[in-house]
Amino acid sequence: MYTQGLDGDIGPVREAETADEKALEARFQAKIDAEIRIEPDDWMPEGYRRTLIRQISQHAHSEIVGMLPEGNWVTRAPTLRRKAILLAKIQDEAGHGLYLYSACETLGVERAELVEQLLAGKAKYSSIFNYPTLSWADVGMIGWLVDGAAIMNQVPLQRCSYGPYARAMVRICKEESFHQRQGYEIVMTLAEGTPEQRRMVQESLDRWWWPALMMFGPPDSDSVHTAQSMKWKIKRVTNDELRQKFVDVTVPQAERLGLRIPDPELKWNPERGHYDFGPVPWEEFWRVIKGDGPCNRERLAQRRRAHEEGRWVREAALAHAEKRRLRSRAA
Amino acid sequence: MTENDWPLYEIFIRPRNGLAHRHVGSLHAPDPEMAIEMARDLYTRRGEGSSIWAVPSSAIAASSPDEKASLFEPAEDKDYRYPTHYKIPSDVKNM
Ligand SMILES: [Fe+2]
Ligand SMILES: [Fe+2]
Numbered sequence: 001m002y003t004q005g006l007d008g009d010i011g012p013v014r015e016a017e018t019a020d021e022k023a024l025e026a027r028f029q030a031k032i033d034a035e036i037r038i039e040p041d042d043w044m045p046e047g048y049r050r051t052l053i054r055q056i057s058q059h060a061h062s063e064i065v066g067m068l069p070e071g072n073w074v075t076r077a078p079t080l081r082r083k084a085i086l087l088a089k090i091q092d093e094a095g096h097g098l099y100l101y102s103a104c105e106t107l108g109v110e111r112a113e114l115v116e117q118l119l120a121g122k123a124k125y126s127s128i129f130n131y132p133t134l135s136w137a138d139v140g141m142i143g144w145l146v147d148g149a150a151i152m153n154q155v156p157l158q159r160c161s162y163g164p165y166a167r168a169m170v171r172i173c174k175e176e177s178f179h180q181r182q183g184y185e186i187v188m189t190l191a192e193g194t195p196e197q198r199r200m201v202q203e204s205l206d207r208w209w210w211p212a213l214m215m216f217g218p219p220d221s222d223s224v225h226t227a228q229s230m231k232w233k234i235k236r237v238t239n240d241e242l243r244q245k246f247v248d249v250t251v252p253q254a255e256r257l258g259l260r261i262p263d264p265e266l267k268w269n270p271e272r273g274h275y276d277f278g279p280v281p282w283e284e285f286w287r288v289i290k291g292d293g294p295c296n297r298e299r300l301a302q303r304r305r306a307h308e309e310g311r312w313v314r315e316a317a318l319a320h321a322e323k324r325r326l327r328s329r330a331a
Numbered sequence: 332m333t334e335n336d337w338p339l340y341e342i343f344i345r346p347r348n349g350l351a352h353r354h355v356g357s358l359h360a361p362d363p364e365m366a367i368e369m370a371r372d373l374y375t376r377r378g379e380g381s382s383i384w385a386v387p388s389s390a391i392a393a394s395s396p397d398e399k400a401s402l403f404e405p406a407e408d409k410d411y412r413y414p415t416h417y418k419i420p421s422d423v424k425n426m
C-alpha cells in the first residue's frame with residue numbers, strides 16, 4: 001500500500017538480447033518459481049532491480065513522511081500515557097524508514113540519493129499522508145485504518161522474492177500490530193465516550209475511510225505492472241484483493257463500536273462471501289498522487305525544514321567522531 | 332567525510348547470553364561508537380538484544396554467488412559425514 005502499485009513506472013528497460021542474458025534470466029525466473037530468495041549479489045534482471053528500488057524507496061519515504069501527521073498531535077495528546085505511546089509509535093515509523101532505506105541500499109543506491117529525491121519532490125510516497133490530522137480522533141483513526149491497511153499490505157511482502165526486503169518486512173510487521181491496536185483503543189475510548197466524543201470519532205471516520213481504501217493503489221484494471229510484479233513475486237496479492245480483504249475485516253470492527261462507514265452502497269453479499277462497496281473516488285486519488293492533495297506542499301516543506309534544522313546535529317556528530325579519532329591516535 | 336557519506340556498518344545483535352550474535356541489518360554512522368548507539372535505538376527498542384557488534388561493511392569479505400558450485404558442491408557427495416549413513420542393527424541400544 002505504501003507503494004500503491006505505482007512502483008511499476010521505472011522507465012525503459014533493456015530487454016535480454018544475447019543467449020547468455022536469456023539463459024541468466026531463465027535461471028533467475030526458475031529460482032523465483034522455486035521460492036528461492038534473491039540476495040543482493042545474485043544476478044537479477046535490470047527491470048527487477050529498478051522495480052524494487054522504486055517500490056522499497058517509496059515505502060521508506062512513506063514511513064518517514066508518515067511521522068508528520070501524527071507528530072502534529074504529540075504535544076496535545078490527552079494523557080501522558082497516550083503521549084508516550086504516540087512517541088513510541090512515531091519512533092517505530094522512523095525505524096521502519098531506516099530498515100527500508102538500508103534494504104534499498106543493497107540494490108546499489110545510496111540512501112543520501114534517495115533522501116535527496118524525496119526532498120526535491122521527485123519521489124512518491126503514500127497518498128494517505130497528504131491528509132491533515134484535524135482532531136485527536138484522527139490519531140486513533142490512523143492507527144486503526146492506516147496501520148491496519150499497512151499490515152494487510154505488508155504481511156504478504158514478508159514473502160517477497162527479494163531477501164533483504166522480505167526480512168525488513170518481518171521486523172516491521174512485528175512492530176505494526178501495536179500500532180493498529182493502540183489506534184483502535186483510542187477510537188474505542190472515544191466511541192464509548194460523551195456524545196461530543198462520539199461525534200468527533202464518527203466525523204474522523206467519515207474523512208479517513210475513502211483515503212484508507214485508496215492506500216491499496218489503483219484498481220487492478222488500471223495497474224499495468226501488476227502482472228510482472230506478481231511473476232517476479234515482488235507482489236503476491238493484487239490491489240483489489242487486498243482492498244476487499246481490508247473492507248471485510250474492518251466493517252465488523254466499526255460495527256462493534258457503533259460507528260457508521262460512510263458508504264451507502266456498503267452491503268454484505270452472501271453469494272460472494274464479501275462486502276460489496278461503492279466506487280472509490282479515484283479522481284481524488286490521482287489528484288493527491290500528482291501533488292495536489294490537502295497537505296502535499298506542507299509535508300514536503302516540513303521535511304525540508306527538518307532536514308535543514310537537523311544539519312547541525314549531523315555536523316556535530318562528524319566533529320565528535322573526528323575528535324575521537326584524533327584522540328585515539330594520540331594515545 | 333561529509334554528512335552524506337557516513338560509512339555503512341553491519342549490525343549484529345546477541346538476543347541474550349548463550350546465543351550467537353546475529354546479523355540484523357545495517358546503518359550509516361560517523362564512527363563505530365555512534366554506530367552502536369544508533370543500533371541501540373534502531374534495532375533494540377523492545378529488548379531484542381544484550382550485546383551489539385558494529386562492523387564496517389567495507390571490512391566484510393563475501394563469497395561470490397558465482398563461486399557457489401566450486402565452494403559448496405564438494406560437501407554434497409560426502410554422505411558419510413552424517414550419522415544416518417551408517418547401518419547399525421536396531422537391537423544395538425544407546426547409539
Ligand atoms: Fe510503519
Ligand atoms: Fe509500513
Ligand SMILES: [Fe+2]
Nearest residue numbers: 093147176179
Ligand atoms: Fe505503523
